[in-house]
Amino acid sequence: MPSWSxxxxxxxxREVVAGSANALCDAIRRGADLRIGTAFRHNEHIDVTSTNNELIREVMDFRVTYLLQDRWAAGIQNLRMPIELPDGFGPRASMSFFLYNQEGHQGVGRPFLDGEPAKGTIGPAPLNDHTDMPKYHELANWDADTNAPSSNFIYDFEYFEYHVRDCWREVFAHDADGQVIFGDLDMLAEAVRQGSEVKIAVRGLCDDLTPAGDTAMEHEVFLHLGACYYYTETRQMMASANPVVRTRAAIPLGYASGEWDYGWLMPRTDGHVARWLCDPQTLQFQKSTTHHAIRWFINS
Incomplete structure (x- = not known):
């Protein structure tokens, strides 16, 4: 299996010192996995009252990746809960949907899962005071003290290293109506039968998060699939995707009030995508269906 590079x-x-944004985008376009490494001081980022100046190196997996306008890459962590270094977890049960762009812009969406009553107001909120953390630059603050606050920011890490594992091969692609654009469904079905992991790129997945009157930005969202099902007579592949975090397509990618959610998809090779999405404010799930052009990758 190809190694990480x-x-x-x-x-x-946030100046380029090795590689290039084009190289990152090219890899993401090919379905590559993404991990991002950074480094920070304990008493600058974790506990500003501490005397511990130890350097901490962090490497994070971004299992949801975005390619925007075919030229801009970003990733979102879809499985992370809040970690409170060095001993355990944060004070409240929540998800930590951290988001990183190719030039270092960051964001986080945090839906709380503990059922505590929300006291805040949905919408833009004043920026928080981070004078005790001078490397943290908050750019936007949304839905403060609600069940799903989010923010966009830049933290001046010691470095940002974008690692990719370019081990995926596109074997099948179709438009939103299921018309074949590329490849061979039989090759996809046989790879699945032999146990291959599968990944998809869904075009326009977040279009419905664009406010009315605005034009949705061209984008693809890359997701890992779990269970795959192939109907051998009707020759149709469908799958249960790993959790997805959706946010309005923009450059740089970020969060805003009412413009993000998360949940699960069931894509099918006729372009049908069943969605079971969660409103992060209410934690209520809603089912819906859409149609999308999809590219299907196998782990080569």
Whole structure:
């Protein structure tokens, strides 16, 4: 299996010092997996009252990746809960949907899962005071003290290293109506039968998060699939995708009030996508269906 390689590295000023954004985008377009490495000081980022100046190196997996306008890459962590270093977890049960862009812009959406009553107001909120953390630059603050606050920011890490594992091969693609654009469904079905992992790129998955009157930005969202099902007589593949975090397509990618959610998809090779999405404010799930052009990858 291909090993991990560094496609792009930024310094603490978010200047390119190795690789290139084009190399990162090319890899993401091919379905590559993404992990991002950073480094920070314990008493600058974790506990500003501590005397511990130890350097901490962090590497995070971004199992949901975005390619925007075929030229801009971003990733979202879809499985992370809040970690409170060095001993355990944060004070409240929530998801930590951290988001990183190719040039270092970051964001986080945090839906709380503990059922505590929300006291805040949905919408833009004042920026928080981070004078005790001078490397943290908050750019936007949304839905403060609600069940799903989010923010966009830049933290001046020691570096940003974008690692990719370019081990995926596109074997089948179709438009939103299921018309074949590329490849062979039989090849996909046989790879699944032999146990291959599968990944998809869904075009326009977040279009419905664009406010009315605005034009949706062209984008693809890349997701890992879990269980795959192939109907051998009707020759149709469908699957249960790993959890997806959706946010309005924009450059840089970020969060805003009412413009993100999360949930599960069931894609099918006729373009049908069943969705079971969660409103992060109410934690209520709603089922819906859409149609999308999809590219299907196998782990080569």
């Amino acid at each position: 560094q496609a792009l590295k930024l310094n603490e000023n």
